[in-house]
Amino acid sequence: MSWSGGKDSCAALERARHVYAVEAMITMCDDEAGRSRSHGLRPEVLDAQAERLRLARITGRCAWSDYDAAFSGALEQAAARGITHVIFGDILFEEHRQWAERICGAAGLTAVEPLWGESTDVLFDEWVSSGNQAVIVTARADHLDVSWLGQTLCAEMFAELRRRGVDACGERGEYHTLVTSTPLFSRPLRWRSEGLVLRSGCWALDVVSEDP
Numbered sequence: 001m002s003w004s005g006g007k008d009s010c011a012a013l014e015r016a017r018h019v020y021a022v023e024a025m026i027t028m029c030d031d032e033a034g035r036s037r038s039h040g041l042r043p044e045v046l047d048a049q050a051e052r053l054r055l056a057r058i059t060g061r062c063a064w065s066d067y068d069a070a071f072s073g074a075l076e077q078a079a080a081r082g083i084t085h086v087i088f089g090d091i092l093f094e095e096h097r098q099w100a101e102r103i104c105g106a107a108g109l110t111a112v113e114p115l116w117g118e119s120t121d122v123l124f125d126e127w128v129s130s131g132n133q134a135v136i137v138t139a140r141a142d143h144l145d146v147s148w149l150g151q152t153l154c155a156e157m158f159a160e161l162r163r164r165g166v167d168a169c170g171e172r173g174e175y176h177t178l179v180t181s182t183p184l185f186s187r188p189l190r191w192r193s194e195g196l197v198l199r200s201g202c203w204a205l206d207v208v209s210e211d212p
Contacts, residue, residue, distance in 0.1 A: 001025045001087045002100075005041045005049060006177040007127055007134040007153065008089030008115065008169060013053075014132075014184060015114035016087045023083060024056040025049075026074045031061045039137055039176045040204045045191070048209040052185035056081075068103060075107035087112045091120055092171045121158075124168035128155045133188075134177035139203045143174045149196055149205040153177065178207055187211075 001016075003009045003025035013022060027036050027046055034043045043059075050057045058077050062070030078086065086104050090096040090113050100111040115123060127134070139148045143166050151157070158168060166174040181188040190210040197204050 001055065002089070003027050003046075003049075003055075004089070004176070005036055005039050005046055005179065006089075006137075007132070007179060008091065008123075010089075010132060010134070010179045010182055010184065011123065011127060012087050012089040012114045014182075016112055017184075020085055020087065020112070022055065022087065024058050024078060024081065025053070026058045026060070026071070026078060026086070028060045028062060028067060028071060028074070031063055034059070034061060037062075037064070037067070038173070039178065041137070041178060041207060042209075045178070045189075045207055045209045048189055048211055049179065049185075052187060052189065054186065071103055072107060075104065075109055079107055079109060083109065085110045085112050087114065089115055091115045091118060091123065091169060120167050120169040120171055124153075124158060125155070128153055131181075131183065132179065133181040134179045135191075135205075135207075136175050137178045137205045137207055138176040140174050141198060141201050141203055144203075146196065146198075146203045148175065149203055150193060152180075 001013050001022050029036050058074050060070035060074040086109050088100045097113055104111040133152055135150055135152050136148050143164055191207050192210055194206040194208050
């Protein structure tokens with residue numbers, strides 16, 4: 001599972017687990033603090049998610065400039081475990097799907113896209129109606145102000161997201177989330193905020209896991 005820590009990864013995993021025996025998650029992290037790319041999650045938060053999902057963690061550390069090489073290295077580790085398929089949470093943008101297929105194919109693996117091509121409005125509704133929970137951990141400042149950070153996705157947000165021109169699932173990078181509760185977890189993830197920063201035009205919440 002290509003795992004960002006957010007809702008789209010989780011939704012894709014929920015669908016794919018009925019077909020595939022999922023054994024591990026791959027997460028790309030920065031080469032300094034080990035935080036996940038885009039979502040900015042601490043490694044211990046990702047560890048807590050992996051433990052609740054009962055998945056092994058495979059981590060690639062990189063700058064954006066060598067992301068492909070690091071992901072390829074992570075795929076090599078997956079292949080060495082006997083893994084044959086990699087699940088992605090892509091929904092829109094053909095170039096994302098093509099990238100996943102290309103980079104997996106080069107490692108002898110098959111990319112799987114359970115959410116591909118579906119309506120993001122419908123997927124948002126499915127998420128908030130499912131009993132899963134995810135909180136907003138990054139928000140692009142030109143779309144969403146700092147008050148959105150830490151908010152749990154809910155049906156009441158939909159109209160305001162549309163009014164602001166934000167894709168319901170944040171597919172243009174308007175926001176990213178952290179999954180805190182899902183039937184796939186052995187138990188919910190307890191968390192707290194250690195503050196927030198504005199970096200590269202995005203508000204980001206510094207999340208800490210409160211569980212061992």
